[in-house]
Amino acid sequence: MIAGTVVVAIGLAYALFSGLSRVLTGPTPDAAAGAGAPSAPAAATAPVVPKIKATLFFASEDGLRLAPVQSDVPLADGPVAQARAIVEAQLTAEPPAALARTIPAGVTLRGLFVSQNNEAFVDLDPSIKSGHPGGSLQELLTVYTIVNVLLTNLPTLQQVQILIDGHEADTLAGHVDLRRPLRKNEGLIQPSNTTPAVTLPSPSPQ
Amino acid sequence: MERMRRVGLAGFVIVALVAGLSIRPVAQGTSLTVLSREGRKPLALTSINNQDYVSVDDINTLFATTSRDDRQAGALTITARTRNVVLSENQNIVSVSGRLVSLPAPPVRRDNRWFVPVDFLPRALALALESRIDLRRPSRLLIVGDLRVPRVVARVDAGPTNVVVTFDVTPNTESRVVAQQGRLLLQFEADALELVAPTLPPQTFLLGLAAGDTGASVLLTTGPRYASHRVSTSQADAGSGRVTIDLLPSTTIETPSPTAPPPPDTRTLLVPQGPSTGLRTVVIDPGHGGEELGAQGPKGTLEKDITLSVARRLRTLIESRLGLKVYLTREDDRTMSLDDRSAFANSHQADVFLSIHGNAAVRPALKGAEVYYLTVERADEETRKRADDDATVLPALGGGSRTINLILWETAQARYLEQSAALAGFVERALSTKVEMSPRAMQQAPFRVLVGANMPAALVEIGYLSNVDQETQLGSAEYQDLVAQALMDALVKFREFLEP
Numbered sequence: 001m002i003a004g005t006v007v008v009a010i011g012l013a014y015a016l017f018s019g020l021s022r023v024l025t026g027p028t029p030d031a032a033a034g035a036g037a038p039s040a041p042a043a044a045t046a047p048v049v050p051k052i053k054a055t056l057f058f059a060s061e062d063g064l065r066l067a068p069v070q071s072d073v074p075l076a077d078g079p080v081a082q083a084r085a086i087v088e089a090q091l092t093a094e095p096p097a098a099l100a101r102t103i104p105a106g107v108t109l110r111g112l113f114v115s116q117n118n119e120a121f122v123d124l125d126p127s128i129k130s131g132h133p134g135g136s137l138q139e140l141l142t143v144y145t146i147v148n149v150l151l152t153n154l155p156t157l158q159q160v161q162i163l164i165d166g167h168e169a170d171t172l173a174g175h176v177d178l179r180r181p182l183r184k185n186e187g188l189i190q191p192s193n194t195t196p197a198v199t200l201p202s203p204s205p206q
Numbered sequence: 207m208e209r210m211r212r213v214g215l216a217g218f219v220i221v222a223l224v225a226g227l228s229i230r231p232v233a234q235g236t237s238l239t240v241l242s243r244e245g246r247k248p249l250a251l252t253s254i255n256n257q258d259y260v261s262v263d264d265i266n267t268l269f270a271t272t273s274r275d276d277r278q279a280g281a282l283t284i285t286a287r288t289r290n291v292v293l294s295e296n297q298n299i300v301s302v303s304g305r306l307v308s309l310p311a312p313p314v315r316r317d318n319r320w321f322v323p324v325d326f327l328p329r330a331l332a333l334a335l336e337s338r339i340d341l342r343r344p345s346r347l348l349i350v351g352d353l354r355v356p357r358v359v360a361r362v363d364a365g366p367t368n369v370v371v372t373f374d375v376t377p378n379t380e381s382r383v384v385a386q387q388g389r390l391l392l393q394f395e396a397d398a399l400e401l402v403a404p405t406l407p408p409q410t411f412l413l414g415l416a417a418g419d420t421g422a423s424v425l426l427t428t429g430p431r432y433a434s435h436r437v438s439t440s441q442a443d444a445g446s447g448r449v450t451i452d453l454l455p456s457t458t459i460e461t462p463s464p465t466a467p468p469p470p471d472t473r474t475l476l477v478p479q480g481p482s483t484g485l486r487t488v489v490i491d492p493g494h495g496g497e498e499l500g501a502q503g504p505k506g507t508l509e510k511d512i513t514l515s516v517a518r519r520l521r522t523l524i525e526s527r528l529g530l531k532v533y534l535t536r537e538d539d540r541t542m543s544l545d546d547r548s549a550f551a552n553s554h555q556a557d558v559f560l561s562i563h564g565n566a567a568v569r570p571a572l573k574g575a576e577v578y579y580l581t582v583e584r585a586d587e588e589t590r591k592r593a594d595d596d597a598t599v600l601p602a603l604g605g606g607s608r609t610i611n612l613i614l615w616e617t618a619q620a621r622y623l624e625q626s627a628a629l630a631g632f633v634e635r636a637l638s639t640k641v642e643m644s645p646r647a648m649q650q651a652p653f654r655v656l657v658g659a660n661m662p663a664a665l666v667e668i669g670y671l672s673n674v675d676q677e678t679q680l681g682s683a684e685y686q687d688l689v690a691q692a693l694m695d696a697l698v699k700f701r702e703f704l705e706p
Contacts, residue, residue: 063569064646100568134501134509135566136578136667140651167308170544170654174494175563177654180616
């Protein structure tokens with residue numbers, strides 16, 4: 001039984017690593033090449049980087065939900081690259097004053113892939129696990145920040161699965177099941193009429 | 207290889223060799239104990255990047271395999287019988303005769319010696335050898351071949367005059383108690399035991415509890431005040447059994463015994479007394495444990511300690527007041543995977559599974575208890591339908607056949623969602639009468655520990671360790687008792703709900 005589970009898990013992991021170009025769709029040159037390398041961060045160096053408005057998420061003032069915040073994210077070439085840019089913006093963005101981070105600072109994106117079924121696989125570095133403070137609520141907020149930021153901004157995506165250091169993981173901190181792709185969690189999002197009208201102090205708006 | 211082949215032939219003669227294999231509670235050393243029909247051997251563990259590794263040289267010696275190092279390719283081929291296992295440096299997927307197997311960490315070459323994560327043995331080597339290899343990490347045991355090595359978890363409760371020793375045996379295994387001079391020997395029909403022994407309460411006439419030196423047995427050493435004992439076994443239809451030995455002292459034996467109105471062990475007596483309900487067995491899961499600390503309060507209180515303490519209090523309450531069978535997924539501070547926890551509840555055929563946790567938030571002001579039951583991410587109806595449809599006919603022992611329901615792990619909880627929602631509701635209501643609730647007192651979430659539970663199940667967050675005041679509360683006996691009392695009240699309500 002264990003062997004069966006293992007083989008299934010490996011099948012997926014192996015497919016992700018070795019057979020990406022065959023298994024996956026999307027702007028493939030970018031998807032295959034960018035596996036480990038961070039794509040252009042929202043740096044102020046490039047003079048004319050077009051931006052899009054995207055919704056990022058932070059812990060609400062009462063700490064119970066995800067507060068949506070509009071922010072500028074670099075426009076990228078194709079949905080996979082755009083997904084990557086959005087997750088990178090979420091990982092690096094500083095929260096507005098009233099809100100708080102849901103993802104430990106310094107976590108980086110190792111890779112992001114999209115399957116034929118429009119499931120996004122987000123591969124994060126291990127500090128997402130080692131730097132996590134624990135607790136169900138905090139873990140839910142962390143996981144659904146990643147899931148919701150993709151599914152809110154890129155409606156063609158259906159589900160999101162988080163990988164850690166290139167592998168499937170049971171959980172981040174002992175609670176939320178990461179072995180399967182997750183759907184958007186609307187219930188965790190703070191209704192927008194209570195969202196503080198704060199814009200992200202991010203690089204130059206276009 | 208030779209050695210492995212002889213395994214099957216040696217038969218019962220070799221059982222004699224195995225005699226004396228009982229394992230000490232948890233070996234603290236840096237080696238595994240390898241149990242096979244040939245006896246017991248150590249296998250050294252090396253810690254690399256916080257993972258347990260074993261050297262390939264040691265594997266070759268122990269399992270009569272050979273290995274060939276291809277330095278140019280950075281690969282190693284281990285040959286076991288006719289099968290090859292190919293490992294690559296820094297690659298945590300290995301090939302066993304072409305079949306891919308994942309390891310939790312990559313093989314490592316150090317000083318021209320190769321090391322593989324200990325999981326290589328059950329995952330890859332077992333496939334290559336076509337032999338069962340069972341790694342029992344908490345006890346540092348590696349069981350090779352078809353040995354019967356039940357896990358025996360002992361518990362000692364000191365009563366007013368008596369001492370009750372309870373053994374939970376998984377899988378259920380025949381046993382008998384032999385009284386000898388100054389000691390009792392509990393002898394199991396097995397090749398060896400994985401014994402988890404507790405710290406003995408002080409000042410009782412039970413002086414020692416340890417692995418016996420004659421076969422798969424547990425030795426109870428009794429002091430002069432010991433006079434007699436009573437043994438009861440509950441061999442439930444579940445995969446586990448329970449042996450209870452009630453040790454009675456010499457001074458009081460005759461007074462309570464003849465009529466015995468309130469016998470000390472209420473577990474075996476209250477169960478048949480109660481109304482026939484759908485609630486007989488409860489599994490309580492103290493969250494986290496061992497290396498998994500869980501959340502940590504600002505003053506250093508650890509979630510894993512609080513959850514175990516509350517679970518123990520709840521067990522005592524349920525056993526004494528409701529007379530239900532109660533099992534904890536962990537009896538002590540040990541690392542245990544989430545799937546093992548729900549598997550434990552399934553193998554004990556629990557009617558209810560309660561996982562106990564402590565919460566944490568970025569906002570230090572946040573406090574209060576919460577209850578969760580599972581969200582099913584995929585189309586619920588389809589999942590449930592599939593869960594209900596998969597009936598399979600299997601041959602039964604002694605002829606004939608029986609129909610059993612085989613369900614996928616991932617769909618186990620789906621068929622209980624309504625009952626789990628009801629259970630969570632009772633827990634939420636009962637908790638709210640005793641302790642402060644969080645603003646989001648009842649929620650659904652895709653929690654892994656609930657996914658595989660084949661019974662109504664809920665996860666209870668008993669408070670926020672990230673809140674300083676609540677951290678103090680959570681560490682106090684009063685608060686823990688309030689929580690335990692509320693959870694027991696909820697189980698009473700749930701029992702009425704199941705069997706109105």
